[in-house]
C-alpha cells in the first residue's frame with residue numbers, strides 16, 4: 583500500500599520533564615533535548631514531502647510553571663532561533679510563530695520578527711511554532727478583531743481569516759508521552775484532524791517514530807461526516 587503523506591502535521595511536544603526526571607536530571611535538560619528532537623523532525627519532514635509542521639512549544643497555561651522554568655523556555659527558544667537561522671534560510675524553511683505577544687521578552691519578539699521576515703518567501707516547509715499559544719485565546723483574539731471591522735455576517739471562511747495564520751488545517755495531530763488530551767491546542771483547526779498518541783517522550787522522538795505515525799495515518803479512512811467508500 584502506498585503511504586499517504588499528510589500535508590500538515592501538528593505536534594504536541596510533551597514529556598520533556600519526565601524524560602529528565604527518569605535520568606535524575608533537572609527539567610531544563612529535558613527541554614534542551616526536546617529542542618534537538620524538534621531540529622531532527624524539522625530537517626526530516628521536507629525530505630518526505632510534508633509541507634507544514636506546527637509544534638506546540640509554550641501554551642498560555644505554561645505561565646503557571648515556576649519562574650525559572652518559564653525563563654529557561656524563553657531563552658531556549660531564543661537560542662533555537664539563533665542556532666537554526668542559517669539552516670532554515672538555506673533549506674527553504676519558512677519560520678512562523680503563532681500566539682500572543684504579551685509577556686514575551688522584547689529581544690525574543692524582535693528575533694522572531696526578523697526570522698519571519700527573512701524566511702517569508704520560503705516554500706519547502708513551513709515551521710509554525712505555537713508559542714504563548716492557546717486555542718481559546720486564538721478564537722477570542724479573532725472575535726475581538728472582527729468586532730473592530732464592518733463584517734456583519736460571519737461564516738466559517740470569514741472567521742478563519744481572523745485567526746493567527748491561514749495555513750491549511752492539520753491532517754494529523756501527534757501527541758507524545760501518552761497524555762490523551764488536547765491541552766488547548768488548535769481548537770478550531772483540528773475539527774477533522776486524525777489523532778495519534780504515542781508513549782514515546784518528546785526528547786526520544788525521531789525519524790523512525792514519525793514514520794510510524796505516518797504509516798498509521800495512512801491506514802485511516804477520513805470520512806468528514808460522509809459514508810464509507812466501498
Ligand code: IPE
Pocket residue numbers: 595596597598599600601639640644655759
Ligand atoms: C513539554 O514537556 C514541553 C512544554 C510543555 C514546554 P513538559 O515540560 O510538559 O514535560 P512533562 O509533561 O512534565 O513530562
Ligand code: IPE
Pocket residue numbers: 594595596597638639640641644761763765
Ligand atoms: C501542552 O503540554 C503544552 C505544550 C506541549 C507546549 P502540557 O504539559 O503543558 O499540558 P498538560 O498540562 O499536561 O495538559
Ligand code: MG
Pocket residue numbers: 596597598
Ligand atoms: Mg507536559
